[in-house]
Amino acid sequence: MQRKKQNFIQGAVILMVASLIVKVIGAFFQIPLQNMIGGEQSPAFGLFSAAYRIYTAMLIISTVGLPAALSKMVAEATACGREREVRRIVRVAAGIFVPVGVLATMVLFFGAGTFASWIKNPDAQLAVMAIAPSVAMVAILSVFRGYYQGRANMVPTAVSQVIEAMGKLFAGLGLAYYAKQHGMEDAVVAALTVLGVTLGEVVAAGYMLVQAGISRRRSEPVHLLSDAIRPTRELAKTLLSLSIPITISSAVMSLTDLIDVALIAARLQSPAVGMSAEAATTAYGIYTGTVNFFNLPQTLITALAVSVLPTIASARASQNFTKVSKTMGTTLRLTMIITLPAGVGFLLLSGPILRMFYSVGVSEQGGPLMAMLGVAVPAVALVAVTNATLQAFGRIDLPLISMFLGAVVKMLGDYYLIGNPEFGILGAPISTAVCYWLIALLNLFHIGWLSHALPPLGKTVGRPLAATIGMGAATYICHTVLLRVLDTAPGTLLDKLVTLIAIAVAAAVYVVLLLMLRAIEREDVLLLPKGEKIANLLHLK
Known part of the structure; x- marks a missing residue:
């Protein structure tokens, strides 16, 4: 299953191009969808968004730490020439995380009513059930992505991401259109729409299985630098010791987003603000529309973070500390080059950008939200690359501490700012900006402490x-x-x-x-x- 390695910039470019394609496809999905089932009156888009956030939280809890941990272990074993151990690492990962993904799917499917009630959106139950099988599919995808990323081959990950997006576009939008044309209830419309996400994941997982079979048949004999291979129990322990803290640090923010759903609805309906349940759900739907633009530069930097983690881990394993320093400096500089103009663009052109895709009413409500999110754009990017850097350094505990402190700030900010009628839902992006800047600065401090120097x-x-x-x-x-x-x-x-x-x-x-x-x-x-x-x-x- 081996092929020629890419350097970390080439790998990042491949993932960035895929991410841009995914975002373009997502725009063709999201914008018509919000105009079709959302807007200023219908709560269907809010139900879809709520179900998707629940799915994302469960997804992160069950699988998000795997690709990063697996890519680190594969990169280190490859750098030391332990090819037999690489294969065993992949088998161990599949044996642990695929069953966990299946279990998470069952919890999400059979507990859909409980999750929907918890976020005060009982009508989202059908949508949660429709998206539940996606978690098991992503568990399968995570194993393959972690392996290929550790091998410095980002192409399979990139292709699978595009397949996911295409499935969502054609299946999700098609089912949403069918549901609206037949006058179905908002809960059913949201459920059929989110089913497109599940179908996309199924097709992507199928692609990875086929790709693995093709790669295995084409693989050539590899010269082993070392026959050493650690026992299965030790590899499982190492994999879990890496993936669990990474998962927890990611889950802290994901669970905060999940609580964010409940806080926004609850605080907007508080006596001080006085919104109705339907108005609060609609406002949340508009807010998630602005978040989609906010996530675009973050997606590009995530590609850089995914590529840089195995590069630094491999360099450290082979004692090439000059490469570690150069890689770290280039990564941080590229992060700033990409995200600083994006953040300023959001600040200056938030309303006009939203008017290009949504109605004037939606852009008027979403413009200030998107402008405030612009302040957070560089910080979110820094969090992604500094988390990956610290994980490559083997200090997976430090991002966990930073993310936890940021989550506390985020929740407190949401509670007090959203419940203040002077801020309302604007409190959500304000607390997001403060949260991520705190995490980014803490991570940079930790990197400076570990490496004894930050890039100029x-x-x-x-x-x-x-x-x-x-x-x-x-x-x-x-x-x-x-x-x-x-x-x-x-x-x-x-x-x-x-x-x-x-x-x-x-x-x-x-x-x-x-x-x-x-x-x-x-x-x-x-x-x-x-x-x-x-x-x-x-x-x-």
């Missing part, structure tokens, strides 16, 4: 920040001037065109400023496919 701030943060400030100024001027000159009405085709022009200008200005300030280095570009040609084209020395 000027190169890592200062230059991308300066380019972002220049980009933000150009974006604001361009958008403001065009709106005044053309005198556009919100939501019109011309209004959307102005937004696209402003985004294009922002991207062009940002790239020019990055090159002028030398925020991108030749070594970074050389890691890309066709890197030398790109570096020469950009005149990078």
Whole structure:
């Protein structure tokens, strides 16, 4: 099942491209879906979102730690030439986590009514039952993804992610359209829509099984540097000791999101705010619509984090600490280059961006929420890459501490801010920003303490920040001037065109400023496919 390795930037690029494709497919799914079953009146989209959040929480509890832990163990064993141990690690992982995924599916399916009642959305029961089988499918996917990522082969993971998204698009949107056309109740509409997620996971798991069979037949004999192989019990213990803390640290935030569902509904319905249950559910649906945009840069950085974990783990296993330092510096710099402009873009163009896809009413309510989430974009990205770095260092306890403290801040912020009529649902993105910045700063402190040095701030943060400030100024001027000159009405085709022009200008200005300030280095570009040609084209020395 082995093939030529990719360097960590190439692997990250493959996953980023897949993530962008998934997000585009997701937009073709999410935007028509919200316009079809959501908006300002129908609670169906809120029911769909609530069921999906419950599924995500159960998914993280049962499987999220596996790919990271498995990729670390596979990368380390591969670096030491222990091929027989690699195969045993995969068998042990499958023997533990696939049954756990099946058990989680059963709990979610048969306990759907309890979960739905807990979040004060009893109508979400059918939707929760429809999505329950996805957990077992993802457990199977997680084993294969962890193996391939540990081998520095990100292609199977990328392809399976696209398959998942395609299944959701065609099956989910098709079933939602069928349900609406036949006048079904909101609970049934939400259940049929979320069934598309399950069907996508089934097809993706089938692809991974076929891919594994093909890879096994094509595999060539591998020269063993070491015949050493640890006993099954020891490998299982190591796998669990890695995956459980990673799962807990991820579950802390996922469970906080789950509590977030209950807190938003409950606090918006409190006497101080005074929303009805239906209005609170609708407001939550609009908020999740803005979160989808917020997750786009995070998805790209997650791809970088997935690729960097086995790279650092492998380098440490082979005692190549120079590679560890270079990889860490490049990762943090690329994180800032990608996420700083995204955050500023959300701050400046939140309303116009939402108007490109949703009704004016939804954009007016969601604009301030999305703008505030822009503050959190760089922090969320830093959390992803610093968590992966600390896990590669073998300090899986430190992200757990940081995430727990952040979760406490998030829950307290939600409770007090959302229940305050001056903030209302705006309290949710505010507490999110504070939470993730706290976690990011704690993780950076831990990395500095472990490595005795962080990459230079000027190169890592200062230059991308300066380019972002220049980009933000150009974006604001361009958008403001065009709106005044053309005198556009919100939501019109011309209004959307102005937004696209402003985004294009922002991207062009940002790239020019990055090159002028030398925020991108030749070594970074050389890691890309066709890197030398790109570096020469950009005149990078």
